[in-house]
Amino acid sequence: MRLSPDEMIFWQHGFLKLNGTIVFTWGLMLVLAVGSKIITRKLSTDLKRSNWQNLLEIVVTGIEKQIEEVGLSQPQKYIGFLGTLFLFVAAASLCTIIPGYEPPTGSLSTTVALALCVFVAVPFFGIEEQGVGDYLKSYVKPTVIMLPFNIISELSRTLALAVRLFGNMMSGAMIIGILITITPFLFPIVMTMLGLLTGMVQAYIFSILAAVYIAAATRARKPKLESEAKL
Amino acid sequence: MLIDWFTVGAQALNFLILVWLMKRFLYKPILHAIDEREKRIAAELADADAKEAKAQKERDEFQHKNEEFDQQRATLLNKATDEAQAERQRLLNEARKAADALSAKRQETLRSEEHNLHQAISRRTQQEVFAIARKALTDLATTSLEERLVEVFTRRLREMDGQAKAGLGEALKTASEPAFVRSAFDLPAEQHEAIQNALNETFSAEIHVRFETAPDLISGIELTTNGQRVAWSIADYLASLEKGVDELLKEKDKPNAKAKTPSDVTPQIAKRAYELYEDRGRKDARSVQDWEKAEREIRKDEAKDEPKAEPKAEPKPKAKDEPKPKEPKPETKSQ
Incomplete structure (x- = not known):
């Protein structure tokens, strides 16, 4: 029994290999990119628009709204990263209804x-927003004593992100696999539906957490700005 | 080992590529489309706002114009009303003037009619009076008019009161020329004598008298001497009557609405006057008084509007009670 699609190896040449994870990821990327391309090829700026365009607009504006609600005042700047995170994770779990497919997020x-990307993106956006000095200073706030804890929290939350998503996705696939062997056919269907729900929730959690981390990193300077604005 | 680091790297790369792809094909176009739409909607809204503002402005303008129009209409209406009032006033004035002119004209006509009527009355009165006089004279003529005249004249001479008599006597005596006795008709010798005698007796002197005929006296005798005159004649009566009638007519000149056409009653008055004269026994010549009394009675009857036939029933004594009638007495006039 495979624990992850990593073990599905199609081609290997030394260090380089082409396993199931990469292949399924490419597949998802292809679907997402081509689908977007096709739909956005003839976008209407009029009041009347196609249903597909409507769907995409709802998705995009929904993501934008969520980012804004988390506290990022310029959602357009972060929608590329955070939106793609959500869409990728959601699409990966949504595609589990396709037989023979294994989610790359498993x-x-x-x-x-993905967690590493977030781990890099947080300081990236933080530094972009506040500058290197201010960003680094946020690690020693409120006191220098907090520096190790801040660093630990940085690392641990990255780990938590990675393991949470992995555990949920992997467990879903595992439970279905186990249930298939010991229960009648009805249960796996129910569990698959449950897995879809879990996948959507996980996608939401993952992207929202990433947004929160980025917001925390970029917002450190905000109160000062507000006070300046008040003056 | 659950983590394959090559796969980690590849996935990270894949993810970044996906981020770029999504940005390129999904977010940018979609956001751009949304922006465009919002801009368009904003533009349309702005356009709508502008149109609304324009409409508002036009409405205001229209309202303003409407108000102006109303005002103008009101002004015109007022003007028209004023003009109509002025025209009405003018027409009224004209009508009043016309009415005034008409009424003046009518008054004038009335006055002239009245005048004519008065003239007619006076003419008729004169005629009637003359008729009465003629009748009286005719009645007298039974004995002989001249005789009676002379008789009356002599009586007058004798009855003259002291002062007049003295004055006349003095005049007659001192006259260098003889006194004239003028009569309407040629008097016979006996009458001449009678007059001469009466004069002589009255003034106790020889009076020289010359007799003359003067038809303008109508009927009567006149003694003229040295600027003094004694007369008894129908002409005097008539003159007196005319004077009285004239006075009466002057009084009647005042418009009398109640008065019926005087010509209607004139014959009645004349008749009544004659009756009064007869009632009195055809004595005295109080013709004017008789006329006035008769007229009073007739008028009273008319006012009462009663069919009372004739005021014959009037007691005689009443007539006697009246103030002493004026009658042509032998008078003295300085000439």
Whole structure:
């Protein structure tokens, strides 16, 4: 029994290999990109628009709204990263209804990769917003004593992100696999539906957490700005 | 080992590529489309606002114009009303003037009619009076008019009161020329004598008298001497009557609405006057008084509007009670 699609190896040449995770990821990327391309190829700026365009607009504006609600005042700047995170994770779990498909997010390698991206993105956006000095100073706030804890929290939350998503996705697939062997056919269907729900929730949690981290990193300077504005 | 680090790297790369792809094909176009739409909607809203503002402005303008129009209409109406009032006033004035002119004209006509009527009355009165006189004279003529005249004249001479008599006597005595006795008709010798005698007796002197005929006396005798005159004649009566009638007519000149056409009653008055004269026994010549009394009675009857036939029933004594009638007495006039 496979624990992750990493073990599905199609081609290997030394260090380089083409496993299931990468292949399914490419598939998802292809679907997402081509689908977007097709729909956005003839966008209407009029009041009348196609249903697909409406769907995409709802999705995009929904994501935008969520980011804004978390506390990021310029959602357009972060929608590329955070929106893609959500869409990728959601699409990965949504596609589990396709037989023979295994979600790439069920692989710890993928979730770690995503977590690492967040881990890099947080200081990236933080520094972009506040500058290097201010960003680094936020680690020693309120006191220098907090520096190790801040660093630990930085690392641990990245780990938590990766493991949470991996655990949920992997467990869903595992439970279905186990249930298939020991229960009648009805249960796996129910569990698959439950897995879809879990996947959507996980996608939401993952992207929202990433947004919160970025917001925390960029918002450190905000109160000062507000006070300046008041003056 | 659950983590395959090559896969981690590949996935991270894949993810970044996906981020770029999504940005390129999904977010940018969609957001752009939304922005465009919002801009468009904003533009349309702005356009609508502008149109609304324009409409508002036009409405205001229209309202303003409407108000102006109303005002103008009101002004015109007022003007028209004023003009109509002025025209009405003018027409009224004209009508009043016309009415005034008409009434003046009518009054004038009335006055002239009245005048004519008065003239007619006076003419008729004169005629009637003359008729009465003629009748009286005719009645007298039974004995002989001249005789009676002379008789009356002599009586008058004798009855003259002291002062007049003295004055006349003095005049007659001192006259260098003889006194004239003028009569309407040629008097016979006996009458001449009678007059001469009466004069002589009255003034106790020889009076020279010359007799003359003067038809303008109508009927009567006149003694003229040295600027003094004694007369008894129908002409005097008539003159007196005319004077009285004239006075009466002057009084009647005042418009009398109640008065019926005087010509209607004139014959009645004349008749009544004659009756009064007869009642009195055809004595005295109080013709004017008789006329006035008769007229009073007739008028009273008319006012009462009663069919009382004739005021014959009037007691005689009443007539006697009246103030002493004026009658042509032998008078003295300085000439």
